[in-house]
Amino acid sequence: MPATIWVVEDPVGRGLLLSLCGLGWLIVLSATFMINHFDLFGLRQVYLRLKDEPYTPLPFVKVALYRFVRHPIMLGFLVAFWATPVMTLGHLLFALATTGYIFIGIFLEERDLRRAHGEAYEGYRREAGMLLPRAGRRTVEGGRAAPPQADLR
DSSP states (O other): OOOEEEEOOSHHHHHHHHHHHHHHHHHHHHHHHHSOHHHHTTHHHHHHHHTTOOOOOOOOOOOGGGGTBSOHHHHHHHHHHHOOSEEEHHHHHHHHHHHHHHHHHHHHHHHHHHHHHTHHHHHHHHHSBSSSOOTTOOOSOOSSOOOSSOOOO
C-alpha cells in the first residue's frame, strides 16, 4: 500500500524524525535491560529448566525509566513506529494496528500486575504514568528494583 500520507522533505525535519525513531528503538532495547532482559525473553526460564531448578518470579521493582513510566518498552515502540519522515498507507495501517495491539497488551498486563503485586503495583500506578511521565509527581521509593511486569510463564 504505497500511497503516501505524508512526506517530510526538509532535511532538518527528516533528521529529527529519523533521530526520534532511533531514540524509540534505543528506548525499547535499553528498557529490556532495565528489567531482566533474559527473563523477559524466556532465556532465564530455559536456563533454569536446563539446570532442573524451579522458576521463581522476580520481585517487583522500579529502576531507571520504570520509575517514571510504567511501560517504556511500549513507549519506545510507539515512538519508533510513528516517527517517520515518509508515512505510506501501509505504514499507517501498521502503526494504527500495532498501537491498538499495544494498548490492549498494556490493559491485560496491568490487570496481571495488579493481581500479582497488589498494593505495591497500585501505588506504582499512582506514581508513574502509563506511557508518559506524570507532571509534578516523584516516586517515593528509589534504588535498584525488579521489573514492573507480569510473570511471563
